[in-house]
Amino acid sequence: MRLLPMTLSLTGVMNFLISGLQDIDKCRQQLHDITVPLEVFEYIDQGRNPQLYTKECLERALAKNEQVKGKIDTLKNPSKAGHRRKDLIFGTCVESPDIFRPAEIGRLVDRTEI
Numbered sequence: 001m002r003l004l005p006m007t008l009s010l011t012g013v014m015n016f017l018i019s020g021l022q023d024i025d026k027c028r029q030q031l032h033d034i035t036v037p038l039e040v041f042e043y044i045d046q047g048r049n050p051q052l053y054t055k056e057c058l059e060r061a062l063a064k065n066e067q068v069k070g071k072i073d074t075l076k077n078p079s080k081a082g083h084r085r086k087d088l089i090f091g092t093c094v095e096s097p098d099i100f101r102p103a104e105i106g107r108l109v110d111r112t113e114i
């Protein structure tokens with residue numbers, strides 16, 4: 001990174017800016033396939049650290065992973081599940097109507113009777 005001397009004329013300042021833009025253009029080739037989520041720019045606009053976005057995304061992913069793992073464990077272990085299995089199946093069907101059709105919900109609940 002070059003520093004701008006305070007004694008430069010307008011021509012010197014323009015040349016400094018042009019060389020800086022040329023440096024940026026050289027780096028562009030190395031970074032052409034990187035995509036940045038728009039939320040990161042929102043964090044920056046709000047004066048927040050963009051690394052917090054990554055941290056919060058990971059925390060949300062871990063929480064969702066634990067939630068899904070709990071649902072899977074409940075479905076796999078009927079002795080531990082009891083009546084929660086019906087609630088879980090119904091909730092899953094409501095959350096994912098594109099996966100489960102209404103006719104399948106009754107069959108799933110019937111098959112989970114203990």
